[in-house]
Amino acid sequence: MPKPILLFGYGNLSRGDDALGPLLLEYVESHCCVDSIEILSDFQLQIEHALDLENRRLVLFVDASVACDNAFDFAVLEPARDKSYTTHAMSPAAVLDVYQSIKNQTPPPSFLLSIKADAFELGDGLSANAEINLVEACSFAERLLSNPDLDFWLQQTNLPVIDHPVAIQQR
Amino acid sequence: MYEHLETAENRDSLKRVVVDPVSRVEGHGKVTLLLDEDNKVQQARLHIVEFRGFERFIQGRPYWELPVLVQRLCGICPVSHHLAAAKAIDQLVGIDPENLPVSADKLRRLLHFGQVLQSHALHFFHLSSPDLLFGFESDISKRSIVAVLAEYPEIGVQGVKLRKYGQEVIRMVSGKRIHGTGAIPGGMNKSLNKAERDYLLEDIDQMINWAAGSVALIKKVHCSNLPYYDDFATIRTNYLGLTKPDGALELYHGGIRAKNEHGETIMDHIDYCKYNDYIHEEVRSWTYMKFPYLLSLGQQQGWYRVGPLARVNNCDYIDTPLAEAARVEFKAHSNEAMVHSTLAFHWARLIETLHCAESIKGLLNDPDIMGHDLVAQGEKRYEGIGVIEAPRGTLFHHYQVDENDIVTKANLIVSTTSNNMAMNESVRQVAAEYLSGRELTEPLLNNLEVAIRAYDPCLSCATHAVGKMPLQLELVDAEGKLIDKLVKHSDGQIERNNA
Numbered sequence: 129m130p131k132p133i134l135l136f137g138y139g140n141l142s143r144g145d146d147a148l149g150p151l152l153l154e155y156v157e158s159h160c161c162v163d164s165i166e167i168l169s170d171f172q173l174q175i176e177h178a179l180d181l182e183n184r185r186l187v188l189f190v191d192a193s194v195a196c197d198n199a200f201d202f203a204v205l206e207p208a209r210d211k212s213y214t215t216h217a218m219s220p221a222a223v224l225d226v227y228q229s230i231k232n233q234t235p236p237p238s239f240l241l242s243i244k245a246d247a248f249e250l251g252d253g254l255s256a257n258a259e260i261n262l263v264e265a266c267s268f269a270e271r272l273l274s275n276p277d278l279d280f281w282l283q284q285t286n287l288p289v290i291d292h293p294v295a296i297q298q299r
Numbered sequence: 300m301y302e303h304l305e306t307a308e309n310r311d312s313l314k315r316v317v318v319d320p321v322s323r324v325e326g327h328g329k330v331t332l333l334l335d336e337d338n339k340v341q342q343a344r345l346h347i348v349e350f351r352g353f354e355r356f357i358q359g360r361p362y363w364e365l366p367v368l369v370q371r372l373c374g375i376c377p378v379s380h381h382l383a384a385a386k387a388i389d390q391l392v393g394i395d396p397e398n399l400p401v402s403a404d405k406l407r408r409l410l411h412f413g414q415v416l417q418s419h420a421l422h423f424f425h426l427s428s429p430d431l432l433f434g435f436e437s438d439i440s441k442r443s444i445v446a447v448l449a450e451y452p453e454i455g456v457q458g459v460k461l462r463k464y465g466q467e468v469i470r471m472v473s474g475k476r477i478h479g480t481g482a483i484p485g486g487m488n489k490s491l492n493k494a495e496r497d498y499l500l501e502d503i504d505q506m507i508n509w510a511a512g513s514v515a516l517i518k519k520v521h522c523s524n525l526p527y528y529d530d531f532a533t534i535r536t537n538y539l540g541l542t543k544p545d546g547a548l549e550l551y552h553g554g555i556r557a558k559n560e561h562g563e564t565i566m567d568h569i570d571y572c573k574y575n576d577y578i579h580e581e582v583r584s585w586t587y588m589k590f591p592y593l594l595s596l597g598q599q600q601g602w603y604r605v606g607p608l609a610r611v612n613n614c615d616y617i618d619t620p621l622a623e624a625a626r627v628e629f630k631a632h633s634n635e636a637m638v639h640s641t642l643a644f645h646w647a648r649l650i651e652t653l654h655c656a657e658s659i660k661g662l663l664n665d666p667d668i669m670g671h672d673l674v675a676q677g678e679k680r681y682e683g684i685g686v687i688e689a690p691r692g693t694l695f696h697h698y699q700v701d702e703n704d705i706v707t708k709a710n711l712i713v714s715t716t717s718n719n720m721a722m723n724e725s726v727r728q729v730a731a732e733y734l735s736g737r738e739l740t741e742p743l744l745n746n747l748e749v750a751i752r753a754y755d756p757c758l759s760c761a762t763h764a765v766g767k768m769p770l771q772l773e774l775v776d777a778e779g780k781l782i783d784k785l786v787k788h789s790d791g792q793i794e795r796n797n798a
Contacts, residue, residue, distance in 0.1 A: 142356070142371035171374030175425055175444060176417075176463035209445050217374070229448040230456050250372070251356040 131166040132185035133276050134236075135269075136177070136220075138170050139192050144252040145245030148192040148262055151254070152243065155266040160273050172217035178227040186276055187238040189220040190269070192245035192258070199261040200268060204285050205238040237278050239285070241269060300534065301727035307333050307342035330747050332730055338737060343730035345723050345751060346586045357709040362391050362683075362700050366482050369696070378414035378469055379689035382407060383696040385482035386552070386685025390572075391700055392484040393677020396552050402670030403486035408551045409662045410472040410481050411687065415550060416506075416655040417465025418690035419607075419648045422755045423513065424458020427645060431520050435749045436742035454516070457509045461652070464506050468659060471495045486674035496663055503660045507621070510653040514625045517646045522632075531733070532641035532725035532750035535560040537593065537602070538609035539717070541688050544568065546615030548622075548654065550688040556613050557593060557603060562637045565593060571686040574695060580712070588719045591712060602720035605692025606754060607647035612637050619661070622654035641725050644753045689714050691755050715756040725750040 135156060137149030150169050157167060168180060173189075181187055189205070207228045208221035218226075220240050227235040243265045246255045254262065272281060307313060313333035333342035353372055360368060369384040370377035385407070389399060396404075429442040432451060448455035471491060473481030480488045491499075521528045537560065541553035554568035555577070569577060580589040581598050592601035603609070617623040629638065629646060638647075662668055685696045692714030699708040729750045734743060 140371050140374055142368070171371075171377065174421065174462065175459050176466055178459065179463050209443070225445060226448070226459065229445060229452075230459055250353075 130183050131164050133165040133273065134168065134180060134184045134187045135165050135190070135273070136168045136170075136180065136187065137190040138173055140171050142251060144247045144249050145192050145255055145258040146248050147254060148243040148245055148258060148265070149190040151262055152190050152241075152266055152269055155262075156269060156273060159266075160270055164276070165273060173220060173223050174218060175223075175226050177218075177223050178230060181224070181227050181235055181238070182231070184236040186278065186281065187236050188241060188269070188272065189238065190241045190243070190265075191220075192248075193242035194245055196242050196244035196261075199244055200265040201240075201242045201244075202268070202284050203240050203242070204282065205240050207235060237281070239281055241265060241272075301343075301724055301731055304340065304343050304727040304731060305723065313341050330726055330751075332734070338735070338739070340727075340730040340735040343723075343727045344585060345719075345726050353711050354709045357698070358706050360706055361704050362388055362698065362706055363484055363704070365698070365706070366484075367480055376414070376418065376689055376691070378410060378473075379687060379694055380696070381473075382411055382414075382482055382551070383685045383687045383689070383694045384698075385484070386687065387683035387696045387698050388484045388685070390683035390685070391680055391698065391704075393680055394485045394675045398675055398677070400486055400670075400672045400675055402490055402667045403482075403673050403675075405662055405665060405667045406472055406487045406490060406673075407482055409491075409659060409668060410469060411551050412655040412658045412662070413465045413468025413472065415465075415690045416468070416510075416652055416659070417462045418755075419652040419655070420458055420461035420465060422690075423517070423645060423649060423652070424455065424461070426755075427752055428454065428458070430745070430749050430752070431517070431645065435746050438742075442745070454513075457512070461506060461509055461513075464502055465655075468499060471499055483674065485676055488673070490670055490673060491668050493669065496669060499659070500663050503656065503663060507653070507656045507660060510649070510656040511621055511625075514646075514649045514653050517649050518628065521640075521642065521646055528642045529640045531746075532729050532753060533639050534641065534721060534724045534728055535639045536604045536721055536724075537565060537596070538612045538637070539593075539603040539605050540610045540613050540693055541571070541686065542567075542614050543618075548610055548614040548617045548626075548651075550610075550651075550655075552687070555686075555693075558613055558637065560637060560639065562612075565595065571695070572684045574684070574686065574697075574712075578712070580716075586719075589716055590720050591717050592720075603717065604721045605714050605717040606644065606690075607651050608638065608641075608644045609692065610688060611647040611650055617650070617654055619654050619657035621657055622650050625650045625653060641750060641753045644755070648755070691715055692717055715754070718754045718756065722751055722754050722756060725753070 135153060137153040139146040139149040141147045141150055153167050153169055156162065156165070170177070193201070205221050205224055207225035208219070209225055220238065224235040224238055243258070244261045245258050272284065313335055329346050331342075331344050331346060332340055335341055356372070357365065357368070365384045365388055366381050369380040372380050386396065389396070424447070425444045428447050429444065432447060433441040444455060444458070447458075474489060482488070537557055539555065539557040541549045542556045543549040543553050555571050555574065556567045556569075557565040559565055566577060577594055578591055579594050580591045582589055590598070590602060592598050593603060594601065611626055611629060617626050629643075629650060632638065681701070682699050683697075687694055694714055695710070695712040697710040698706050701707050726747055729746050733746050737743060
């Protein structure tokens with residue numbers, strides 16, 4: 129059986145702040161107990177990653193984002209047919225939608241941890257701001273993964289848990 | 300040919316239409332059309348609008364870092380860059396291909412077959428099957444893998460699982476899905492153990508069946524509207540690729556063969572280390588992507604196509620039985636002549652997918668892949684050239700190092716660059732034959748993207764840019780005034796804004 133928690137970070141280590149996702153995974157591997165956590169990484173999300181969601185209790189995607197309001201944003205994901213279907217790089221919501229299509233079932237509760245990023249130049253390291261944001265995001269991820277409970281994770285999204293569709297689906 | 304549409308004479312008096320960016324390709328490209336008052340196309344170009352040099356990324360690094368480092372050049376074809384670099388670096392450590400340990404050679408081939416299988420599966424099932432199954436001008440909501448999963452669930456699921464299987468081959472051979480260190484200077488880092496081999500063998504027959512089914516599907520689709528499929532975006536070109544010494548299809552290592560549009564040999568069994576004697580690259584002012592050509596034929600006549608269509612056209616046979624039977628059918632379709640239909644890229648791509656699946660099975664049943672003699676050593680050299688047939692075509696990596704093993708010069712010719720002229724010609728053919736004189740709509744303009752997508756271009760590789768994919772079309776008159784605008788929003792909705 130696969131491990132109940134899937135931590136999936138994606139990005140390219142050699143494209144500046146795009147490395148934020150994989151670097152957070154490195155932090156988790158070296159600082160957290162990963163007995164119940166499967167850690168996966170790839171350059172970008174693709175259709176076959178839907179199959180990595182099978183038999184998970186919780187899924188956490190981690191990515192760099194220029195659209196964050198804060199050092200990092202944490203949000204619950206729902207399946208969505210967005211524009212990423214037309215690209216080589218899908219969004220996590222689109223991957224959930226593929227899961228739903230091929231499995232005919234609701235995907236496991238899934239969340240996205242977006243870390244604020246500035247620059248993506250090939251060959252560059254992290255920007256100064258991204259380094260600071262990564263530290264904050266790692267600390268947050270450590271807290272999440274040490275408490276792998278759906279309600280606790282939903283609370284971190286600042287949405288009322290009881291009304292949340294993911295919580296309702298799971299009950 | 301349609302080269303007369305590369306540059307219009309009276310450009311200032313023409314309307315401009317921009318397809319920017321082209322979707323369902325990797326990276327950022329745009330198509331511009333210049334139209335006269337009757338909407339007749341006078342100029343059509345595929346532009347590459349961003350550029351970041353791979354060479355800057357590679358130069359100054361120690362050569363032994365390259366097999367891992369070059370995987371990060373592109374998220375689409377990391378294994379192709381990994382293997383091309385590894386072949387070049389073998390030479391830097393004094394190992395020619397024939398001296399690579401047998402197990403290492405077979406493991407690299409297995410890795411490569413896994414890469415080509417997953418890449419081709421992604422391209423056909425995810426990126427192209429919506430066009431092919433629903434029609435090029437179908438509603439935009441249908442042009443996605445989700446629509447395929449909804450209406451053709453069996454085909455959609457097969458695509459996902461074929462792709463997954465290819466990724467599993469990569470993972471088992473290189474140790475990781477990405478950032479793996481499968482190939483190292485002079486050999487391989489690890490072999491397969493029995494458990495890994497047996498794991499991959501479990502599903503291989505299913506993969507072969509599905510790959511064979513996909514060949515039957517594309518043949519049916521292609522032949523269901525033969526005149527259209529044989530004409531759309533079709534151009535008569537030269538073809539270039541690697542073949543085995545006996546002329547068989549070869550993806551990992553061979554000599555360069557080029558044939559002309561009539562199937563006559565231009566060159567054969569050329570040692571790819573001498574590629575500079577045969578291939579040059581031309582720069583044009585309006586795009587960042589170069590235009591390679593065969594020196595012997597010159598810039599005007601010497602451009603060529605690479606990739607699945609070139610390989611299946613060029614080879615004398617395929618050394619796996621089901622793929623060979625499919626190739627024979629494919630060639631019979633053109634009465635044994637060269638197949639020039641651009642949409643036949645899809646057909647050829649799926650023949651190769653089948654070949655990869657069959658070859659994977661053959662290698663998994665070969666005890667050499669579990670061997671332990673994995674690395675050879677030789678005398679240091681200062682120059683190395685590695686060439687493979689990547690999913691999109693011939694990929695060249697060329698390095699020079701100094702006495703401290705630091706890379707002082709790097710030159711890469713990626714597959715998409717070799718297809719640059721051909722993609723432009725196909726765009727011009729579609730513009731001239733299918734769009735000219737008609738009111739432009741988003742479905743109609745999708746025809747241009749279908750033509751480009753047939754080549755499965757990796758514009759990210761060709762230009763080193765990160766793709767951005769929303770679609771916006773603007774029609775501007777000669778004075779620069781916006782006449783018409785189509786916008787595809789992030790939710791897939793289309794908005795038309797008549798100015």
